[in-house]
Amino acid sequence: MDNIVGDMDKSEIPPLNQKRILAFVNHFLVSTCTFLNEFALGCETKFVQMERQLQKTEASLVILEAKLASIPTEQTAHEESKPEEAKASDPISHPTEEDLTETEAQSPPEPAGVRACEDVRYRKFFKMLHVGVPAPAVKIKMQSEGLEPRILDTPDLILADGILE
Numbered sequence: 001m002d003n004i005v006g007d008m009d010k011s012e013i014p015p016l017n018q019k020r021i022l023a024f025v026n027h028f029l030v031s032t033c034t035f036l037n038e039f040a041l042g043c044e045t046k047f048v049q050m051e052r053q054l055q056k057t058e059a060s061l062v063i064l065e066a067k068l069a070s071i072p073t074e075q076t077a078h079e080e081s082k083p084e085e086a087k088a089s090d091p092i093s094h095p096t097e098e099d100l101t102e103t104e105a106q107s108p109p110e111p112a113g114v115r116a117c118e119d120v121r122y123r124k125f126f127k128m129l130h131v132g133v134p135a136p137a138v139k140i141k142m143q144s145e146g147l148e149p150r151i152l153d154t155p156d157l158i159l160a161d162g163i164l165e
Helices: 018-070 074-089 097-106 120-131 135-144 149-153
Strands: none
Touching: 018 120, 120 135, 120 149, 135 149
């Protein structure tokens, strides 16, 4: 044990066996490459599983959007019921031009633009909220379609560039 001190002549030490060192290095390289290949295969498998799950989720979202598009909006249902109510309440009298001009003069001017909840671009997202889809998920979908998600927080906001059907 006293020989470990370091006062030994290194020229007296026999050289290392090159075949043995080569075997160790080869074993290290082979085991490392095997590990990396198995790791990459595992990662690829998980990516494929995630992609399938994402495709299923996206398909479900498309189906949900189609179902939401088939639901009539409250505004459309309300507008369709107005003519029937008018006919039922007074089927004989018809408004004259004077009545119409008086009504137009009395009513306040409409603000320029469209309410956000009535805009064609945003209507389906408000339907999603109405049906119960979580707001963060709806906002992510809006961002993916290039729309401003903060508009969901203010449905009565007047959009100057709004589009009605």
